Amino acid sequence: MLVYIDDILVIGSDQDLVAQLMSKLSTAFKIRDLDEPDFFLGIETIKCDDGILLSQQRYMNDILKRAGMAECKELSMPISISKTVPFNADLYDDPTQYRSLAGALQYLTITHPDLSFAVNQLCQHMHAPIVSHWEQLKRVLRYVKGTVSFGLRIRKSLSRELHAFSNSNWVGCLEDGKEHHAFSDSNWVGCLEDQKSTSDFALFLGSNLVSWVCKKQRTVARSSSEVEYKALADVCAELIWIVSLLREIKVTGIFVPKLWCNNLGATYMCANPFFHARTKHVEIDYHFVRDRVASGDIHVNFISTKDQLGDIFTKALPSPRFFFSYRQLHVTNIPCA
Known part of the structure; x- marks a missing residue:
């Protein structure tokens, strides 16, 4: 039974x-x-042949109307990878409007994981948005216009395997520099303003995406392996919680979760004590990943970058890669019965 104020789902x-x-x-x-x-709670449940589609189409249309962009031109990508985008550092003259729309987009990521990275970037500038931030927000809204019929597909699945993809972008943000299934990934030094990196993970139960995160790391990393290792700690904690929840509601037959990471250094650090001599500067709370691996609670495996689903959460991608990633996350507008 899920209760939110006076709304109850049984x-x-x-x-x-x-x-x-x-x-x-x-x-x-x-x-x-x-x-x-x-x-x-603003999420429409549409029955399909093999499951359901979670849609926020009404909510998306409301956001577009609030922004005065109900009839705007559609875009197929939320973030441009072009390096020639004009930059305007002047403060945007209506920061309240920017904050309101950026906050509204945050709720939209519940059914649109493909928006997570773009919205994460927008929300880092709530305090003092500039004109270029507003232009980026409008681009995201044009992408929303083009995907208004999309939602998160949940299919019937006989598998009870937990897979997590961990990823991070080491200082991938041009402002401060933090990183990140479980697929785990990170963007090392993704933000050049504070040298912190962006981390993310995507967690699947069977074939369905059930949990995902895109966030800036709390501390500055000294290597891409450290960034990925920190991202692994985040997804490890989420995996442990998910397993605990499944056991609490009497779900049986849960296999040892598999965590996929595309950084060999971070993968080795999880399993080989020798590598820990070179990571003494890493905060101790991140080392609990190795303890969980040693106890058999999780398995950490290497995955090729081309198969890493977490990239969509940490960086702007070329269109073929972006479309491949969101299809793998089951963001779709496939007609439902």
Whole structure:
């Protein structure tokens, strides 16, 4: 039972038990049974042949209307990889509008993981957005216009394997420099303003994406391996929580989670104590990854960069790579029955 203020979502495998619970709730509270969920907290549930599509189409249209861009020209990419984009450092004259729209886009990433990196970049400039930040926000809104019918596809899956892809972009942000399935990835020194890197992970249960993150790391890393290692710590904590949750709700047959990372140095550090002599400067809380590997709670494996799904969360990608990544995350507008 999921409760948010006065909205309640009840899910169960036994319809009789669900009916009993609803009956008991109705004796204590004034509630209304709306039958099967079709709209919950701004997210529409659309039935498909093999599962459901989670859509925020109404919410997306509302954002476009608020921005005065309901009839804007569509774009197929949220971020340009062109290095010739004009830069204007003048402060944007309506920062309140910028903050409002950037905040609204954050909620949209619930069903649009493909927007995570672009929105993460926008939200780093809430305090003093400049004209170029506003231009980038408008580009994201034009991408939203072009993907208004898209949503997150959840399919029936017999597999109960947990896979996580970890990735990071070492100082990939031109402003401060932090990085990041579990697919784990990071962008080393992604931001040149504070030399912090961007980290991300994507976590799959069976074939379905169930958790993802794109965020700037708290500290400055001295190497790409350290950045990736920190990203692995983040996804390891998420994996442990997901496994604990699944056990709590009596899901059985959970295999040892597999964590995929495209950095050999970080992979070796998880398994070989010798490498830890060269990472004494790394905060101790990140080393719990190795303990989990040693205890058999997770398996860390190397994955080729070309197969790394986390890139979409840490950097601007060329269109073929971007389209491949979001299809793998099951962001789609496939017609539903």
